Amino acid sequence: MAYIDLGVDEKTFPGITGPMSYRPETAKPLNELAEVLLRAPHSLPAADRELIAAYVSGRNECEFCCNSHTAFAVAQYAAADTADGASIVAQVRADLDSAPVTAKLKALLRIAGAVQQTGRAVTPELIEAARAEGATDLELHDTVLIAAAFCMFNRYVDGLGTFAPPAPEDYTPMAQRIVEQGYGIPVQR
Template identity: 75%
Template sequence: MAHIDLGVDEKQFPGITGPMMYRPETAKPLNELAEVLLRAPHSLPAGERELIAAYVSGRNECTFCCSSHSAFAAAQLDEGMDLVDKVRADLDTAPISAKLRALLRIAGAVQISGRNVTSELVADARAEGATDLEIHDTVLIAAAFCMFNRYVDGLGTFAPVGQDAYAETTRRIIEVGYGSALPVPPPATPVR
């Protein structure tokens, strides 16, 4: 049970959806940020950007964000959940491009502290073909997901277990994106 009454059934509106329903004024800019970072046209495919979000969320041990963004990444990557699991298990041996590996190393550094991003990490990413925009957005995705993870876990929200629990949200994100991703609660549903 969440630390505060979010005014919704947490099992129907798990993770970040409950707090966003509770405070739509803050949900709007947060969803707009997610939309720009994860779905807008970009040189990094959406699946790879979602993988960055899942990777950081896993390192932060945020069950909801890691599970949901792993599902979103898997749905947009040809290799699916198998690749997501391999990246999360061992970045060094995962079958990904050297550029993505270098960007994920930057994201992992941000997860610890922004000050852990070194000139060497940036130079390594550039040497593998990463652009300044890709480096910028990797840092911002990692920083934003540290915030999202702390938002979800700081309020003690419910996180469903198992990939099937994220199927409908995955479909909605892929089809309509983050700007329209929040489900509409049924009218006059009392919370107990």
Template identity: 75%
Template sequence: MAHIDLEVDEKQFPGITGPMRFRPETAKPLNELAEVLLRAPHSLPAGERELIAAYVSGRNECTFCCASHSAFAAAQLDEGMTLVDQVRADLDAASISAKLRALLRIAGAVQISGRDVTTELVADARAEGATDLEIHDTVLIAAAFCMFNRYVDGLGTFAPVGQDAYAESARRIVEVGYGPTTTARPSGEAAA
């Protein structure tokens, strides 16, 4: 059970969806940020950007965000969940491009501390063909997911078990993106 009454059935609105329904005023800009970072036109495919989110969420041990963004990445990558599992298990041995590996190393450094991103990590990413926009957005995705992970876990929200529980939300994200979860609080009242 969540640490506060989110006024929703936590099994119907698990993870971040409950808090977003509870506070649509904050959900709107958070969803807009996720939409821009993870789905907007970009030189990095959406599946790779979702993989960065899943990787950081896994390192933060955020069950809901890791499972959901792993599903979202898998739905958009040709290699599916096999590749997501490889990256999460052993970044060095995963069957990914050298550029993506270098960007994931930057994301891993951000997960520890922004100060852990070194000029060497950035130079390595550039040497593998990463653009300044890709490096920027990797840092921002990693930083944003540290925040999202702490939001979800800080409120003690429910996380379904098993990848099947995330299949429908993966389908929705791929089809329509990160839209508003609601326009009003479940009770119809403004948030306090």
């Protein structure tokens, strides 16, 4: 049970959806930020950006955000006809060095992991390593911002003690909604 009365059934509005329903005036800009960072046209595929969100959320031990953005990444990989997205996400989370993703994405994930610790853990060496793999300034900027934003989202969800569905398949309907409609849709009570 959430630490405050969010005015909704937390099983119907799990994780961040409960607090967003409680404060729609703050939900709007948060959803707009997520839409821009994770779904807007970009040189990084949406699946890779969702993977960054899932990776940071996993490192922060935020069960809801890790599971939901894992499902969102898997759905985005499927929408892009990429091989087994679930396997890609699982391998990245288990062992980034041997994961079947590009060297550029590994370098960006290392930057995201540094941001998860503290922004000051991002070093010129990490930036240069990503640039050497072809990362653009926009990709570097957005990787840092996705990681920083997800540290905030993770703390928002966990700081209010929101409900996280236990089974991975519980996140599939949310993933389909995000793929089809995006983050900008209002949360309905």
